[in-house]
Amino acid sequence: MLIFLLRRLLQACVVMTVISIISFVIQDSLGDPVRQMVGQSVSPAEIEQIRQEQGFNDTKFEQYTRYAKNVLQGDFGTSYFYKEPALDVILKKLPATFELAFSAIIIIIMVSIPCGIFAAIRPKNILARFLMFSSTIGLSVPIFIVGIFLLYTFSIELQWTPSFGRGDTVLVFGIWETGFLTLDGLSHLILPSFSLAIALLPMFVRLIRSEMLEVLHSEYVKYAWAKGLSPARIYFVHAFKNTMLPIITIGGIQVGTLVAYTILTETIFQWPGMGSLFLDAVNRVDSPLISAYLIVVGAIFVISNTLVDLIYGYINPTVKLASHGL
Amino acid sequence: MKVVARFITLLSLLICSASYAATLHMATDADPSSLDPHEQLSQGTLQLSHLAFDPLLRWRQDHTFEPRLATSWKSIDKLTTRFELRREVYFHSGNEFDADDVIYTVKRLKSSVEFRALFDNIKHIEKRNSHSIDIITHKQTPLLLNLMAYLFPMDKDFYQGRDDIVKFGNSFASRNLSGTGPFIITSREPGTRIEFVRNANYWDTKSKGNVDRIEFSTIKSDATRLAALLSGDVDFIFPISPLDMPRVKRSRNIQLVTLPSTRILFLQLNQNRREELKNTKVRQAINLAINQEIIVDKILKGFGTAAAQLSADDFLGHLDSLTPRFELDKARQLMREAGYEEGFKISMMAPNNRYIHDEKIAQAITAMLAKIKIRVDLKTLPKAQYFQEFDKRSADIMMLGWQSDTLDSNNIFEFIIACPDAKTGYGVYNANGYCNPNLDNRIKSANRELNPEKRIRLLQQIESTIAQDAVIVPIAWEHLAWGAKQNVNIKDVINSQDWPYLGDLVID
Numbered sequence: 001m002l003i004f005l006l007r008r009l010l011q012a013c014v015v016m017t018v019i020s021i022i023s024f025v026i027q028d029s030l031g032d033p034v035r036q037m038v039g040q041s042v043s044p045a046e047i048e049q050i051r052q053e054q055g056f057n058d059t060k061f062e063q064y065t066r067y068a069k070n071v072l073q074g075d076f077g078t079s080y081f082y083k084e085p086a087l088d089v090i091l092k093k094l095p096a097t098f099e100l101a102f103s104a105i106i107i108i109i110m111v112s113i114p115c116g117i118f119a120a121i122r123p124k125n126i127l128a129r130f131l132m133f134s135s136t137i138g139l140s141v142p143i144f145i146v147g148i149f150l151l152y153t154f155s156i157e158l159q160w161t162p163s164f165g166r167g168d169t170v171l172v173f174g175i176w177e178t179g180f181l182t183l184d185g186l187s188h189l190i191l192p193s194f195s196l197a198i199a200l201l202p203m204f205v206r207l208i209r210s211e212m213l214e215v216l217h218s219e220y221v222k223y224a225w226a227k228g229l230s231p232a233r234i235y236f237v238h239a240f241k242n243t244m245l246p247i248i249t250i251g252g253i254q255v256g257t258l259v260a261y262t263i264l265t266e267t268i269f270q271w272p273g274m275g276s277l278f279l280d281a282v283n284r285v286d287s288p289l290i291s292a293y294l295i296v297v298g299a300i301f302v303i304s305n306t307l308v309d310l311i312y313g314y315i316n317p318t319v320k321l322a323s324h325g326l
Numbered sequence: 327m328k329v330v331a332r333f334i335t336l337l338s339l340l341i342c343s344a345s346y347a348a349t350l351h352m353a354t355d356a357d358p359s360s361l362d363p364h365e366q367l368s369q370g371t372l373q374l375s376h377l378a379f380d381p382l383l384r385w386r387q388d389h390t391f392e393p394r395l396a397t398s399w400k401s402i403d404k405l406t407t408r409f410e411l412r413r414e415v416y417f418h419s420g421n422e423f424d425a426d427d428v429i430y431t432v433k434r435l436k437s438s439v440e441f442r443a444l445f446d447n448i449k450h451i452e453k454r455n456s457h458s459i460d461i462i463t464h465k466q467t468p469l470l471l472n473l474m475a476y477l478f479p480m481d482k483d484f485y486q487g488r489d490d491i492v493k494f495g496n497s498f499a500s501r502n503l504s505g506t507g508p509f510i511i512t513s514r515e516p517g518t519r520i521e522f523v524r525n526a527n528y529w530d531t532k533s534k535g536n537v538d539r540i541e542f543s544t545i546k547s548d549a550t551r552l553a554a555l556l557s558g559d560v561d562f563i564f565p566i567s568p569l570d571m572p573r574v575k576r577s578r579n580i581q582l583v584t585l586p587s588t589r590i591l592f593l594q595l596n597q598n599r600r601e602e603l604k605n606t607k608v609r610q611a612i613n614l615a616i617n618q619e620i621i622v623d624k625i626l627k628g629f630g631t632a633a634a635q636l637s638a639d640d641f642l643g644h645l646d647s648l649t650p651r652f653e654l655d656k657a658r659q660l661m662r663e664a665g666y667e668e669g670f671k672i673s674m675m676a677p678n679n680r681y682i683h684d685e686k687i688a689q690a691i692t693a694m695l696a697k698i699k700i701r702v703d704l705k706t707l708p709k710a711q712y713f714q715e716f717d718k719r720s721a722d723i724m725m726l727g728w729q730s731d732t733l734d735s736n737n738i739f740e741f742i743i744a745c746p747d748a749k750t751g752y753g754v755y756n757a758n759g760y761c762n763p764n765l766d767n768r769i770k771s772a773n774r775e776l777n778p779e780k781r782i783r784l785l786q787q788i789e790s791t792i793a794q795d796a797v798i799v800p801i802a803w804e805h806l807a808w809g810a811k812q813n814v815n816i817k818d819v820i821n822s823q824d825w826p827y828l829g830d831l832v833i834d
Contacts, residue, residue: 029711030710030711031708031709031710031711031713031714032710032711032713032714033494035710035713035714035717036710037359037366037493037494038366038439038440038493039366039367039368039440040367040728040729040731040741040755041367041440041441041443041444041731042367042439042440042443043443043748043751043754044717044748044754045748046439050439050493050494054494078494078495078496080494081359081516081517082516082517083360083492083495083496083497083500083501083516084496148549151549151550151553152553155553155557155559156553156556156557159557159558162557162559163550163553163554163557163559164353164543164545164550164551164553164554164559165518165519165543267546267547268547268549268550269550270543270544270545270546270547270550272515272517272518276546277517279546280517280546283679283708283710284710285710
């Protein structure tokens with residue numbers, strides 16, 4: 001276990017270094033940060049002077065070594081727009097994104113498991129067919145269309161839900177702004193979390209169904225039937241537990257998709273989280289913020305995959321983590 | 327005395343506010359990047375300045391001047407103008423406003439990279455007494471009053487000693503603010519929201535404005551911003567995309583207010599890069615082949631004004647005789663005369679997220695120029711990359727929009743038409759390579775001419791020479807669009823500069 005975690009830590013360091021180099025290389029093609037910060041009346045000579053002062057005229061290599069040195073000391077640079085340390089800006093927005101993703105994951109679990117199991121147990125049922133049909137549609141409709149459709153229906157036409165933002169938040173433990181504890185915060189969460197969930201839900205419904213179907217045809221399930229166990233026990237204890245193994249692996253990989261979709265969802269609903277922050281940073285060529293975001297997301301990937309592997313080991317004790325880890 | 331004065335204002339405010347007080351929820355596409363009014367000369371900064379500060383004077387909707395912190399002004403001699411300042415005005419910090427604050431602010435403006443160019447001509451300010459100043463300029467200038475609309479006095483005692491203007495980093499002035507304006511910032515989350523409360527000691531007690539709180543949100547996406555208005559979450563939004571305007575017009579509870587802006591969108595034809603473009607006939611042909619009316623009708627959905635010159639309607643240089651012409655036969659004939667009957671290939675660049683539908687307009691122009699056999703190789707870029715290319719003059723045709731900061735034609739001529747000169751700063755955005763010493767002299771004399779009639783004649787002459795020589799291709803003035811609930815009387819507080827005077831906003 002300890003060796004596994006140590007290996008993972010080493011792996012994480014390599015991943016971060018690679019990400020930081022890539023984020024540095026791509027920044028050149030995003031545009032000139034100085035041009036974003038000055039108005040039309042500033043002369044080219046003055047722009048050049050600002051570039052010189054900020055060190056934008058140094059070679060990429062010089063800039064990177066300077067950056068890397070600072071990062072090792074925990075300084076990720078100062079965001080041009082927010083004028084605060086880039087990491088602080090991102091960590092301040094993290095709760096919003098985390099709560100959005102968490103709600104979406106809860107919705108996915110609550111909906112996909114019953115639907116998937118039902119579609120596997122009663123494949124010929126009309127409801128199961130409908131589920132399969134609508135999941136195909138769900139897979140093929142892009143998230144921003146889903147988001148805008150939800151916004152139009154529930155916010156503009158029915159006026160049941162708020163249209164943008166996070167609503168009232170409460171500060172808990174002194175650092176975490178949560179929207180879970182106020183009615184306003186929860187109502188603001190409904191549309192974004194559902195559109196984020198809808199983006200991933202169909203895949204999980206189909207996945208659970210097909211895995212479950214496969215398991216139901218396996219020898220040990222037939223034996224269980226022959227043994228006369230109750231259907232509920234067969235379906236939900238024996239079959240379902242084995243269905244979960246591949247689902248967890250896929251789920252871990254899907255964290256990446258989830259992060260990518262938060263960028264879109266947050267933009268549609270003006271959710272003040274890390275995703276919309278990143279998109280703004282790209283538009284403004286806020287380089288320190290872009291690098292810091294990519295590194296934080298890299299960390300989230302490594303952590304979530306480590307967690308998935310730990311859970312995997314817990315559910316399936318035959319897996320040896322140390323040999324499985326790298 | 328101070329105490330009595332404040333007591334009276336407070337009392338009168340109590341009586342006023344007893345009538346009605348309202349909270350305004352508003353959403354725009356961008357928030358100011360800093361609370362420092364001198365850090366960036368941008369729309370966001372100026373909008374904030376009109377909420378939290380007051381200018382010496384400001385433009386009314388008809389482009390005349392309205393006294394604010396200056397109560398009156400008069401010209402003493404060619405270089406000196408005297409301003410009387412308003413008494414019993416207090417900053418948010420409680421300090422009283424006087425001549426020292428104005429002198430301090432101008433000094434700071436002159437050290438700001440962004441505002442320096444505007445205020446360069448001010449030599450110094452002489453304090454006559456605590457509320458009277460003489461502004462002395464280096465050269466005589468007809469536009470001093472226009473500049474005073476950009477002079478928002480800052481609280482000297484509050485800022486002094488910690489007033490560095492820092493562009494890429496933290497500074498006291500970028501996070502703290504003390505102005506005289508109608509609203510005080512109570513909380514701010516950059517990129518997300520700002521909250522204001524009404525300044526209880528605000529000097530303008532005659533103002534009918536009854537907004538006592540503003541919740542200012544940033545919503546980047548056009549569709550979401552509109553949804554927020556339609557669903558009733560916010561009362562007031564801007565801008566509105568032309569695509570959405572029909573939808574807004576249809577809703578009964580929402581009012582749509584549009585005004586022509588003074589920002590001119592045009593194409594620069596680079597004569598330095600292409601021999602063909604040196605030929606006036608070719609440039610004229612390009613002008614005739616582009617149909618501005620169609621661009622306004624089909625792409626801007628009517629929310630624009632087709633242009634045939636650089637000066638907007640109420641600018642002094644505007645010539646009524648210059649109207650958009652679309653004559654394809656004439657254009658083809660000119661191409662023939664110039665010896666380019668078979669046309670040529672040309673490169674063009676345009677931004678795709680800077681001006682309203684900039685990319686679509688560029689594509690339409692590509693199709694229009696194909697009619698006179700000019701094959702355009704079009705590349706559109708996000709603004710962050712586009713302006714880098716613009717500085718390098720990377721294409722034969724480049725699109726640009728220009729808003730004259732002084733609301734005067736000559737500002738456009740100086741930056742776009744004058745021969746490039748790094749020393750004087752003339753022609754910095756000249757990407758057409760046109761250089762006419764004769765015109766330069768006129769631009770320079772228009773900067774000094776004090777006689778209004780002579781000055782108008784000069785500016786109009788410049789405008790007509792530009793049109794004759796077909797130096798650039800004017801396209802359109804965009805319209806600005808605001809949307810609000812019916813009970814929010816935005817019509818009275820908006821203007822073509824896009825600086826809503828929310829202190830005077832009345833909500834029924």
